[in-house]
Amino acid sequence: MKKLYTVLLLSCLPFLAPARETTDAPPDTVKVGSYVISVHDINFHDKEYTVRFWLWFVYDNPDFDFSKQLDIPNAKSIEPPEIIPDSIDGKAWAIMKMKCTMKEKWDVRDFPFDSQHLRVQIENTLFDKTKLIFDPDIKGSQFDHDDAIDGWTITNFKVSREENVYETGFGDPSSASQVFSSFNIEMEIERDAWGLFMKIFIGMYIAFLISIVSFTPHPAELEPRFGLPVGGLFAAVGNKYIIDSLLPESSSFTLVDTLHALTFVAILMTLIVSAISLKLVDRGNEALALTVNRQGAKIVVGAYLLANIVFIVMALS
Known part of the structure; x- marks a missing residue:
C-alpha cells in the first residue's frame, strides 16, 4: 500500500510544482536619431575635434532617463546637454543638444591629401542589450550641408547600430563581460588640399x-x-x-x-x-x-x- 502512495505522489509532483518561466522578456527598443550641426576645431596634434549635434530618443520604458544615463565612450569631454522633454504618439520623446570634444586617431599618411573617418558612439550607461536596443532613425538623421564643416567635404554620412562588448562584469562575479547596444554617427570627410x-x-x-x-x-x-x-x-x-x-x-x-x-x-x-x-x-x-x-x-x-x-x-x- 505504501508503494502505491509513493507512486501516486511522484506522478502528481509535475502538476504540483510551480510553472517555470521559459522565456525572458525582450529588450525595449529605443528609436534614436541625430542631426549634426557642425564639426570644428579639428586638431591633428592633440588628436581631437569638436562636434555639435542634436540627438533624439523615442521610447516607452519610463526607467530610461537619457539625460542621466547617456554616455559617449570615445569622447574626451561632454558638455551638459540642453534637454527638451516631450511626448509623441503616447511615447516619451527626449531631444538633446550636444557638444562634445572627441578623441580621434588621425590617419596622416597622405596629409594634406588625407581623408578621415569620424565616429561618435552613443550608449546608455545603465541598461545593456538585454534591456535596451537602439533602433536608428536612418531617414531622419542628417547633417547641415551648408555649415557642418569648413575646409572639408562630408562625402559619406550614416547612422547605425552596433554592439559594444566590455570584457568585464563590472564587479559581477557571475558575468565575465557585458554587451551594450550603441548608436553610431559616422562621417567620411575629405578636402581639396x-x-x-x-x-x-x-x-x-x-x-x-x-x-x-x-x-x-x-x-x-x-x-x-x-x-x-x-x-x-x-x-x-x-x-x-x-x-x-x-x-x-x-x-x-x-x-x-x-x-x-x-x-x-x-x-x-x-x-x-x-x-x-x-x-x-x-x-x-x-x-x-x-x-x-x-x-x-x-x-x-x-x-x-x-x-x-x-x-x-x-x-x-
Missing part, C-alpha cells in the same frame, strides 16, 4: 631651388657652390619641423616625410655633383668638370621632379 599643400611645402621647394642655383657658378667657385645647398638644407629642415608641429606623432612614413626626404637627398646630390666637379677642375680637366656639372644638374632636377609627381599622385589615389 592644393591650397594647403602649397602653403606648407612652399618653403621646402624654395629651399631646393636655392640649392640648385649652385649649379650656375663655375665649378671652381667654392663658396657659392657649397654655401647655397647648405643654406637650402637648413631651410628645408626648418620647414619640416614646422609641419611636424601640426601633426600627431606617427611611426609610419607619411607624405610629408617622403617629400622632405627627397629634398634632403636632392640637396645632398647637388653637393656631391659640386664636389666631383671641383675635383676635376683641380686635376686640370675643366671641360669634363663642366660636363659633369651640366649633366648632374639635369639628373638631380629631373629625378626630384619625377619622384615628387609619383608620390603626390599616389597620395591622391
Whole structure:
C-alpha cells in the first residue's frame, strides 16, 4: 500500500510544482536619431575635434532617463546637454543638444591629401542589450550641408547600430563581460588640399631651388657652390619641423616625410655633383668638370621632379 502512495505522489509532483518561466522578456527598443550641426576645431596634434549635434530618443520604458544615463565612450569631454522633454504618439520623446570634444586617431599618411573617418558612439550607461536596443532613425538623421564643416567635404554620412562588448562584469562575479547596444554617427570627410599643400611645402621647394642655383657658378667657385645647398638644407629642415608641429606623432612614413626626404637627398646630390666637379677642375680637366656639372644638374632636377609627381599622385589615389 505504501508503494502505491509513493507512486501516486511522484506522478502528481509535475502538476504540483510551480510553472517555470521559459522565456525572458525582450529588450525595449529605443528609436534614436541625430542631426549634426557642425564639426570644428579639428586638431591633428592633440588628436581631437569638436562636434555639435542634436540627438533624439523615442521610447516607452519610463526607467530610461537619457539625460542621466547617456554616455559617449570615445569622447574626451561632454558638455551638459540642453534637454527638451516631450511626448509623441503616447511615447516619451527626449531631444538633446550636444557638444562634445572627441578623441580621434588621425590617419596622416597622405596629409594634406588625407581623408578621415569620424565616429561618435552613443550608449546608455545603465541598461545593456538585454534591456535596451537602439533602433536608428536612418531617414531622419542628417547633417547641415551648408555649415557642418569648413575646409572639408562630408562625402559619406550614416547612422547605425552596433554592439559594444566590455570584457568585464563590472564587479559581477557571475558575468565575465557585458554587451551594450550603441548608436553610431559616422562621417567620411575629405578636402581639396592644393591650397594647403602649397602653403606648407612652399618653403621646402624654395629651399631646393636655392640649392640648385649652385649649379650656375663655375665649378671652381667654392663658396657659392657649397654655401647655397647648405643654406637650402637648413631651410628645408626648418620647414619640416614646422609641419611636424601640426601633426600627431606617427611611426609610419607619411607624405610629408617622403617629400622632405627627397629634398634632403636632392640637396645632398647637388653637393656631391659640386664636389666631383671641383675635383676635376683641380686635376686640370675643366671641360669634363663642366660636363659633369651640366649633366648632374639635369639628373638631380629631373629625378626630384619625377619622384615628387609619383608620390603626390599616389597620395591622391
